[in-house]
Amino acid sequence: MKKPLSHPPFRHASLTKHVRQLILTAGALLALTFLLLFGLDVLPSWAQSQATGDLIEVLSFEDTTCYFLTWRDDWLDPVQHAYKTVDIAITIPYTGDIEEATLLLRSANVRDGSRHPIVINGVDTGYAPPPDTYSSCDPPRPAIREYPLDLTQVPIHPGVNIVRLTTENTSDNWGADYVAIRVKGRDIKGGRFVDILFPGEDGAMVNAVVLEPFDGQPHSPMLLLFHGWRGAPIDPFFTDYTPAALEQGWLAVSPQQRGENALGPGGQPLASLTSQRDAFKLLDYMRTHYQIDGDRVYVGGFSMGGMMAGMMAAKYPDAFAAAVTHMAITDLRDWYDQVGDYRQSQIITETGGAPWEIPFEYDRRSPKEMASNLKTLPIAVVHGISDTVVPPQHAQDFYDAIMTSSPVRAELQWYEGGHEPSQTLPYGGAWAVNFMKDYVRNPNPATLRIRTDEAKSFYWLTIQPRKYGAWNTFTQVDVDVAADDERIIATVQDNAVVDLRFDLAQMGFDARVSYVISQTNDALGSSIEAVTPLDGQLHVTAPRGVTQLEIFPNRGNMPVAIVLQRGKDGYLGVTDAWINAWAADSNYGQRDDIYLRSGGVQRGLIRFDLEGLLPDRIQITSADLYLYDNANGPDMTVNLHPLQKDWAEMGVTFNQAANGRPWSQPGGDYETTPAATLHLTGNSPGYASTSILDMVREWRAHPENNHGLLLMAQAGNSQARTLKSSEYWDAEKRPYLKIIYQPLPSLGEVSGVAYEDSNGNRNYDPGEPLLAGAVVRLLQDGTLLQEQTTGSNGAYRFTDLEAGVYQLQEAPPPGYASARPSGNVFFTIAEGDELIFHFAHDPRHFLPLLIR
Secondary structure (H helix, E strand, O other), X not given: OOOOEOOOOOOOHHHHHHHHHHHHHHHHHHHHHHHHHHOOOOOOHHHHHHHOOOOEEEEOOOEOOOEEEOOOHHHOEHHHOEEOEEEEEEEEOEEEEOOEEEEEEEEEOOOOOOOOOOEEOOEEOOOOOOOOOOOOOOOOOOOOEEEEOOOOOOOOOOEEEEEEEEOOOOOOOEEEEEEEEEEEEOEEEEEEEEEEEEEOHHHOEEEEEEEEEOOOOOOEEEEEEEOOOOOOOXXXXXXXXXXXXXXXXXXEEEEOOOOOOOOOOXXXXXXXXXXXXXXXXXXXXXXXXXXXXXXXXXEEEEOHHHHHHHHHHHXXXXXXXXXXXXXXXXXXXXHHHHOOHHHHHXXXXXXXXXXXXXXXXXXXXXXXXXXXXXXXXXXXXXXXXXXXXOXXXXXXXXXXXXXXXXXXXEEEEEEOOOOOHHHOXXXXXXXXXXXXXXXXXXXXXXXXXXXXXXXXXXXXXXXXXXXXXXXXXXXEEEEEEEOOOOEEEEEEEEOOOXXXXXXXXXXXXXXXXXXXXXXXXXXXXXXXXXXXXXXXXXXXXXXXXXXXXXXXXOOOOOOEXXXXXXXXXXXXXXXXXXEEHHHOOOOEOOOOEEEEEHHHOEEEEEEEOOOOOOOOOEEEEEEEEEEEEOOOOOOEEEEEEEEOOOOOOOOOOOOEEEOOEEOOOOOOOEOOOOOEEEEEOOOOOEEEEEEOHHHHHHHHHOHHHOOXXXXXXXXXXXXXXXXXXXXXXXHHXXXXXXXEEEEOOOOEEXXXXXXXXXXXXXXXXXXXXXXXXXXXXXXXOOEEEEEEEOOOOXXXXXXXXXXXXXXXXXXXXXXXXXXXXXXXXXXXXXXXXXXXXXXXXXXXXXXXXXXX
16 A cells, blocks of 8 residues: 655645755756856756756645545434545646645544555545544544545646545545645646635625636636526636636636525525615625636536526626626526426525415526617526426527527537536536637627616616615616717617616717707607716616607707706815804704805805716706705795805814815905895795806806806895705706707808829829929808918818808919919808819929020
């Protein structure tokens, strides 16, 4: 019998790698010394062996489960890891050809005279644990022993290897609580398993395992994997995904899934919302802590892990480049009917009820129900034709549902086996990596078919249904974008009002113009309005029911209304406060009310930030300020004075504009002549309004002058009256500014070049000489408007032309005759036209010089 080595192994590959590197460096220096001193033509043999390359050491997953091996049938209990014979899966993160392999095993309670053969991958290693006097799995514990393996006899594979321990043919009980395999080789790609904790949903710290390749490069692609039923984060790495990911140099990560009511770690989360949100937070964690390529993130999993991979791909298609599901549960309602009582009870525990009691809870965990979302994401659905745990119909139904949306790519692959990852060949993890590796994330698809069970963003579209309480239906939004035609066509279907937000810049649309929203609702009929984007986002509200939307730029004369109020459509640009002469150093910037008192003892301040909100070519026709009057004091007239100094909402007081910046005079720096007047009368609460049109026009033209307004009550009754501030909890009573503007017609332009018409075809062809010195004049009704002289590029250009009839006159460049066919051109500019007229000149001809 072979004897093991008794010293403990090195368990930190990074440390041994540095030690080996030092040895290699020292060896290389010594070899060079030999060469210089003795003039050898070749290095000594020992130096050559150092120079040929260092052995790379890789340690497998370390299984620290306490295995109790017993010969007694009445003691067998898999739950307590008590076996007569146990096959322990050990995954080794490497690919390539190894030169050494060592089994690492800590055994205990082996009796003298007993022999328990150790078998790896079906081959007897020739080893058996030696006798000892320790108790199984209890301290003190013996050292981990090393068993060097003969690779000509014992096969070791990249990825999963099976170590068999047994008590067969003995009457001895013994145990093992550490099993691992270490391999070494010069031409291998290796990695390490790293346990991490990341902040998940609700701030809980969640376990995950990261596979880090030794030779990982900056901006590595990443593979997100999910474990199966009652699984653990390491489980997906017991597949051929491990060597396949290392071969590509990918990072891979697998989180512990958490359910809503699952029975602790290793339960049955069944694609719960908690697991989904945990996984999305894990992506953020990995982007922060690793240099990953955000455009090459992939997702996969087996069984319940495949279910989770399908859900993540459907819920976050913009986060991934491609997806593969293996033997996935795709319809939880169907699966409930297909499994036995035990699994049904577990499903009910997690979901909170049976399918007929809470059908939507089952649907929202079923990838098939959101298959249309996968239109933009390449996906492969893989399943075994002999699978009796998750019937093959799950794959077929999922694939059929995906195909209804005409996806960019979807494949359905069948293998002969059942429900074990080892049976998936030839369509296992290695095939999946090969399927996904060439795809990159599509950040800007032109078509979306989205079905969602929660408010969230997809690519450039954010969907926020106004559903209060528990959801019980999906929201469906279909969008087709034609960027060249500047048009969006959408259909929204829900039993609630749905707010949509389009990121115009990401879509390739102009965020500096207003947009016409034409909508037809199945119950309310048709309507049309113009909307202004806020911070590059176009906000659209669809009524409940089925709503057809057509959205396009407002390049005509349709008036546009924009309402600026804190929290409305994401606007946060309003600040307000009040100041108090009786408490001159106190700040009231976070109060629900604004106090006004006669004679300016208590004054209000308010400012609306307009920068970047309004399109360029518009005429503002009205601008009204609305303030909610609590009607809790005497009637008063309030003057609105333009402020002349910046102030800070959280620092302003009667004495200072902000911390460390006093007013020029107590009470504020403001224009003495009011810009507007507001009348607060009666005892019925409600909005009071006044026009501040001139001020808004001034602020738009000169943003640097927008310091807001000071609200100061005229002399009268000494009691206070209050207004609601922007901090008030009810958004319907906060201050707002309503601006109405008229888009101005788009201006046109005319341009062209003066050129030498070398081929005489009267058309400018690339390569023909461009001429400097031509004088081009623009006239209208005989009046000269502009004049330009062409430079070396021969070009002229007149812009900002309103609709009308114009004339171009060209005086030829020096040495050239008049343009052909004419140097005079009459043309008509319509709104937004961009016209081109070139002036062709015949080549110059030179007569020979005659000398007499």
